[in-house]
Every structure is written in C-alpha cells, then in structure tokens.
Amino acid sequence: MIEKREFYIDGRWTAPAIPEDLEVIDPSTEEPFAVISLAGQADVDAAVAAARRAFDSWAFSTRAERKELVENILAIYERRAEDIAHAISREMGAPIDMARGQQVPAGSWHIRNFLTAFENFEFERPLGPHAPEDRILLDPVGVCGLITPWNWPMNQIALKVVPALLTGCSMVLKPSEIAPLSAMIFAEIVHEAGAPAGVFNLVNGDGPGAGTQISGHPDIDMISFTGSTRAGIAISKNAADTLKRVHLELGGKGANIIFADADENAVKRGTLHCMNNTGQSCNAPTRMLVQREIYDEAVEIAARTAQSVKVGPASEPGRHIGPVVSQAQFDKIQRLIQIGIDEGARLVAGGPGRPEGFNRGWFVRPTVFADVNNQMTIAREEIFGPVLSIIPFEDEEEAIAIANDTPYGLTNYVQSRDGARRNRVARRLRSGMVEMNGKSRAAGSPFGGVKASGNGREGGVWGLEEFLEVKAVSGWAPDAD
Template identity: 70%
Template sequence: MIEKRDFYINGEWTAPALARDFQVVDPSTEEPCAVISLGGQADTDAAVAAARAALPGWMATPPEERIALVEKLIEVYKERGEDLARAISSEMGAPIDMARTQQVGAGIFHLKNFVRAAKTFEFERPLGDHAPNDRIIHEAVGVAALITPWNWPMNQITLKVGAAAVAGCTMVLKPSEQSPLNAMIFAELVDAAGFPKGVFNLVNGDGPGVGTQLSEHPDVDMVSFTGSPRAGTAISKAAADSLKKVHLELGGKGANVIFEDADEKAVKRGVLHMMNNTGQSCNAPSRMLVQRSVYDQAVETATDVASKVTVGPAGDEGRHIGPVVNEVQWTKIQDLIQKGIDEGARLVAGGTGRPEGFNKGYYVKPTVFADATNQMTIAREEIFGPVLTMIPFDSEDEAIEIANDTPYGLTNYVQTQDPARLRRMARALRSGMVEMNGQSRGAGAPFGGMKQSGNGREGGVWGIEDFLEVKAVSGWAAE
C-alpha cells in the first residue's frame, strides 16, 4: 500500500494540519492501492498564503527565465514517465500501454507547446502605429487555483500548470482525489526542476472541501477548473462573491456527422475514438449521426467493431480498454444503458453488466445503440463510458439541427469528401472545436467549448492568455 499523506506547500512536503485519510481504489481490482490525506481549511490557507507570498517575485521574473524552468520541467518529466504511467494506470484504470503513450505523452506535448508559444508571445507591445506612446502589458492574473479531474489527469495538470507558469501566476493545484498519485509525482518534478518556493503548491482534497475553499478564498485571483457542469456551476457560485476570474472546461456530447461520401474507415474510426480511455473523455464522439443511405451499413460496421474491442485489467499490456474509474461511475453507466433499452433504442452491441469473464472490477461492455432519437436520455446526457449512440439523418440541414440540439458545445466531428460541405459544417456547428475526416487539431490549438461545455480556452497562446490580465498604458516613456 502506497502512503502519500503529505502536501507540497512552499517548496516542502508538509503533513496535513488534521489527518483525514482517504483510500485510493484500483478500479481493476476494487482494492485500495494507496492512502492520501484530504486537506482542510488550514492546509488550503497555508498553500494560498505561500502562493500569495511568492507572487511578486515570480511576476517580476523575466519571461525567458520562467520559460527556461518549464523547459527544465520537461526534462525531468521525461525521466519519470514510467512512474507517471504506472500511477495513472493503477489509480484511474488506463491500460498501461495507453497510459505510457497517450496519458503521459499528453503532458510533454502541452508543455512543449507552451514553451513554443511563450517564446514568441509579446508580454509588452505597442497599441499600434496610431498611438506611439501607448503600450499593452500582459501580466499575470495572480494566484490561480487549479482544480483537475481524474480522467486525463496529466493532460489537464500540464494544460493549467504550463500556462500559469509562463504567464507568471503562482498556483495551488487540487487534483482529483480519485487520481492523486500522478499529481504528487508531478509536484516532485516541479521541485526537481527548481521552481522557486511557493510558485507551485499542491493540496489534496475533495470538491466540497478544498475545491470550495479555493473557489471562495479571498486571496485566490482565478480558478481554472475541468470537470462536470454541476461542479462548474458550484465553483462559479462560490467564486462570485469575490468576483474572481473563472475558467471552466466542462462536459460534452459530441456529434460525429457521417455523410454518405465519408471515407470507408470513418465509422470504425468513430467507434474506436468513442471507446478510447473507456469512453471517459469530455470530447468523445458519443453521438454518431449517419446519413440514411449508408446508415444500415454503418450500424453493421459499428456493431462489428465494438464487438472486437477487448476489455482487461489496466496493468496488462495490450490494446484493450480498462475499467471505468469507480463504482459510482460504473453504476451511473449501467443505469444509462438500461435507460437506453427502456426508451426504445436498439441495442446492437454490449449492454448491462460486466463483460464475460469478470465478476470484479469496474468493467463495462463496449456498447452501441442504434435507431436512437436525439431526445432519448442516452443522446442528451454525458454517459462518460464506452457507450455509442447512433442516429440516422436525411439532409445536411437536419444533421446540423440534431448536432446543435444539445446543451453542450465542446467538440463535433464531420466525415465527408465534399470540401464545400466541410466548410459549411465547420461554420454551422456550435462547438469550440470541429475535427474533420479524422485529422487531429494542430499543436497549440485551443481546447474549450461553448454553452454548458464551459468558457475559456486551454493550450498554446490561448491557454497562456487565459492566465493574463491586459493592462493599457498611455504616455509610455521610450527607452
């Protein structure tokens, strides 16, 4: 049993003010794999005080030096990649091969993109030729509370820490209590990279505890949160009294619109994308909208692909999917699968219960529903499991109407060989991101959504800007 009860505050590993043990459960076995402490108000206050004290010096540090420290962080991150992968695999159920490549790899990817973006970012620049004595200064928002989820933990931690660091913010990280071990290793990496004391702090805790304390704290200037819309609403309300800046990256119910001229791999690609990370991704293409002329074939293909997706323990090497994170999520997913059946969708793959051969562990059958309508619960709610909902459509206008008929607006997907249609769809879909024909967004592209998928953007220049204030100065004295 791993014991990691301390917090990282002001450059030191510090015992909690009041011991509150919390068991981290391995979802592959349902057995505890670690013990951490949940912080209280005294721990939150100490971390915020350390960040507040470090803020003036860190803000005054030249951007080049802040960038150099992030580059050093990348070096030490690479050295601990296997430790991070094993932690993520055991605590949230990502298969070890996927944890090594996708989960850990995402952290390196984002940190490198922030370094690239920061090196050309103009923290001070002229307003324009029409106003030669005016300057625009971008300066740090201040103390940032970073509240991250369990599903892509290193992805989200680096998206927030990397941007905050190069922007000149000091920070307090509260990772999910479901997947805290990788975050504590990350704190060790920040320490090894040589960041000044107080710039980065970590306190473990749950949402109602440390999460709320950070959101309400008068000495926190900004909250950057990734998680559910319900929690995002609570954080916004808690932050409102002090009028702090709030950045929210929330859920999604992405539509994958497949037209009759889509490439032959489009359906298979969509199913496998949905099943990746056991469906626990906010940008998952969970609604597959298929033009009616090719719909029956698409259902047949999706059924075949899903039936070949294997499920297994996270510690096993291979291309299988692992368990979902915990019993609460497992039960929620089972209830939603049953609701899909009860509301009349046609179950063509998977279903309720554990896959054959498993009587323990939070394993879910890769599931596909056909003949759904967009008003069914499985088409409205974010399931956050390996469950795909297929809906037929006739015309482009109908596809747009169905795709946009959702409270979410994170990522939509389009599959067609018609360039004009691609452009029309990109403009018509109400989401922060649109991915076409299986092409991933480029390095440093902004990640974020509209509507109940949140506000703000993460990654690259846009991610840095979210941690900056804009100051307009007149009468600038030329050097």
C-alpha cells in the same frame, strides 16, 4: 499500501493540519492500494498564503527564468515517464500501454507546445500606429486555483500549471482525489526542476471540501477548473462572491456527422474514438449521426467494431480498454444503458453488466445503440463510458440541427469527401472545436467549448492569455526601455 498523506506547500512536503485519510482504489480490482489525506481549511489557507507571498517576486521574473524552469520540468517529466504511467494506470484504470502511449505523452506534448508559443509571445504590445505613446501590457492574473480531473491527469495538469508558470502566476493545484498519485509525482518534478518556494503548491482534497475552499478563497484571483458541468456551475456560484476569474472546461456530447460520401473507415474510426480511454473523455464523439443512405451498413460496422474491442485489467499490456474509474461511474453508466433500452433504443452491441469473465472491477461492456433519437436520455446526457448512440439523418440541414440540439458545445466531428460541405458545416456547428475526416487538431490549437461545455481556451497562445490581465497604459516613453 502506498502512503502519500503529505501536501506540497511552500517548497516542501508538509503534514496535514488535521489528518483525514482517504483510500485510493484500483478500479481493476476494487481494492485500495494507497492512502492520501484530504486537506482542510488550514491546509488550503497555508498553500494560498505561500502562493500569495511568492507571487510578488515570480510575477516579475524574467522570460529566461520562466523558460528555464519549464524546460527543466519537461526534461525531468520525460525521465520519470514510467513512474507517471504506472501511477495513472493504477489510480484511474488506463491500460499500462495506453498510459505509456497516450496519457503520459499528452503532458509532454502540451509542455513543448507551450514553450513554442512562449518563444514569440509579446507581453508588451503597441496599441497601434495612431497611438505611439500607448502600450498594452499583459500582466499575470495572480494566484491561481487549479482543479484538475481524473480522466486525463497529466494532460490537464500540463494545460494549467505550465501556462501559469510561464505567465508569472503562482498557484495551488488540487488534483482529483480519485487519481492523486500522478499529480504528486508532478509536484516532485516541479520541486526538482527548481521552482521557487510557494510558486507551485499542491493539496489533495475532494470537491465539497478543498475544492469549495479554493474556489471561494478571497486570496485566489483565478480558478481554472476541468470536470463535470454540474461541478463547474457550483464552482462559478461559489467564486462569484469574490469576483475572481473562472475558467471552465466542462462536459461534452460530441456529434460525429457521417455523410454518405465519407471515407470507408469513418464509422470504425468514430466508434474506436468513442471507446478510447474507456469512453472517459469530454470530447468523445458519443453521438454518431449517419446519413440515411448508409445507415444500416454503418450500424453493422459500429456493432462489429465495438464487439472487437477487448476489455482487460489496467496492469496487462495490450490494446484493450480498462475499467471505468469508480463504483459511482460504473453505476451511472449501467443506469444509463438500462434507460437507453427502456426508452426504445435498439441495442446492437454490449449492454448492461460486466463483460463475460469479469466478476470484479468496474469493467463495462463496449455498447452501441442504434435507432436513437435526439430526445432520448442517452442522446442528451454525458455518459462518460464506452457507449455510442447512432442517430439517422436525411440531409445536411437536419444533421446540423441535431448536432446543435444539445446543452453542450465542446467538440463536433464531420466526415465527408466534399470539402465545401465540410467547411459549411464546420461554420454552423455550435462548438469550440470541429475535427474533420479523422484529422487531429495541430499543436497549439485552442481546446475549449461553448454553452454547458464551459468557457475559455487551453493550449497555445490562447492558453497563455487565459492567465493574463490586460493593462492599458498611456504616456508610454517609447525610447526609454
């Protein structure tokens, strides 16, 4: 049993004030393999106090100091990539090759992209030629509470910790208690990189405990949270009394609009994208909208593709999907699959229960429903598992109406050879992101949504700006610097 009960506070590993053990479960075996401690109010207070003390000096650190720290973090992160991959694989069930090839590189990708964005980022800007004695200063927002999820641990930690460091903020990170070990390795990396004591702090804990204490803490100036919409609403309410800034990256129910003129790989590509990370991605294209002319063929391709997706333990090498992260997630997915059947959707692949050959572990059958309408539960709720719903549409107008008829607005997808159509549809989709014809968004592109998918943006210059306050100054002496 791995024992990781300590928290990283004020530059050192610290025992909890009142130990409260929690077992970390391997989702492939359902067996505990590590133990952490959950933070109480005294631990959170100590971490916040350390961050508050450190802020006054770190806020006025030089660009060179911040850049050097993040560059050190990147170098050590890459050196410890294998440690991080094994931690992620075991704690949240990502197959080891997927952990090495996608999960770990997501973190280093964002660190590099932030360093690029930081290179020419201006913290002092003129208002305009009409006002030579006015300046706009971008100041660090202050002490930040960073609450990250279990599904892409390093992706989300990098998207929050790195821009906070580069903008001069201090912070308290609370990773998911389901997948905490990779975050603790990240804390070791930050320590080795030379972060000043108190600038970065880590406490483990659950949402109702440490999460609530952080989001309502009077000495925290900003919350950046990634997770479920339900939790995001609770955090916003709890944070309201202290008027702190709240950045939310929440759930999604992405529509993948496949027109009749889409390329021949569009359906297969969309199905595999939905199943990636065992469907545990907020931006997964879980609603496949298919134009009627190619609908029957698309259903066959999606079913065949899902049936070809292998399922296996996270520890085994290979191109397969692993288990979902927990018993709670498994039970939720099973319930929603059954609801899909009960509400009349046509099951064409997968279905309830574990895949053949599995009697332990939270493994889910890759599942495809056809003949779904947008009022069914499986088209409305975020399932967060390898479950695809296929919905027919007649024309462009109907496709846009179905795509936008959702509480969510994170990522939508468009597949068509007609460039003018793609552009028209992208403009009308109510979402923070649109990806078309299988082309990923480029480095520095902002990530975030609208409606129940949250607010604010992560990544690139937008991600830096999230951690800054705008200060307007008049009477500036232009030649005095």
